[in-house]
Amino acid sequence: MGFLDNIKPSPAGGSGGNYMRLAQGENKLRIVGSSDDNPPGFIQGMIGWTTDEEGKRKPHRWAIDGEAPKLTFTDKPKEFFTFVVWNYAEEALQILEIQQAGLKQKILELANDEDWGDPRKYDISIIRNGEGIETTYVMTPKPHKKRSDEINQAVASMKINLNALYEGGDPFEEQPEEGGDEPSKDPF
Numbered sequence: 071m072g073f074l075d076n077i078k079p080s081p082a083g084g085s086g087g088n089y090m091r092l093a094q095g096e097n098k099l100r101i102v103g104s105s106d107d108n109p110p111g112f113i114q115g116m117i118g119w120t121t122d123e124e125g126k127r128k129p130h131r132w133a134i135d136g137e138a139p140k141l142t143f144t145d146k147p148k149e150f151f152t153f154v155v156w157n158y159a160e161e162a163l164q165i166l167e168i169q170q171a172g173l174k175q176k177i178l179e180l181a182n183d184e185d186w187g188d189p190r191k192y193d194i195s196i197i198r199n200g201e202g203i204e205t206t207y208v209m210t211p212k213p214h215k216k217r218s219d220e221i222n223q224a225v226a227s228m229k230i231n232l233n234a235l236y237e238g239g240d241p242f243e244e245q246p247e248e249g250g251d252e253p254s255k256d257p258f
Contacts, residue, residue, distance in 0.1 A: 088242050090157045090164040092207070097196045099166065100217065101189045102225050103154035109231040111154040117169065118147035131235050151177065154230050156221045158193075163224050165232070165241060176209040186211055 103111010180186040193212040234241040
């Protein structure tokens, strides 16, 4: 299985602790998870937002081929890619969720390119400029290189379950042992 073999077409139409936020300027990362990991280090789905009575926004995620919750969303739901990544600025494993169509397309192009291939084998730089609707992103792959020992150690001890996001749970919460394949610990 390749890195993005499980991608399905979507239906028509700074730092945050455990979550990587794309800050102004360069954001350097290494994707370390894939959809083949158990639990997966990459998920794809749809996200819609609701607002509660107190005015707080809440995300609702579901798998691409799953059924959308019967809720009234404040905006049209969007497709997302969510990865476990190594954030070089934070020197930590974090979750990165990408909703921008151009960034998702670039990752797919790189993964399917015979010279670049699996994005776990090289670092990626995402440069963010602007604010609001004026925000632009440029994604650039870096030369292929093996992961550092520091990243390999973090991946070996990683306990992140991205599937928890589909239920509105915490992907960093300890999960019961289910057996099966281990996360991809290959030192790409």
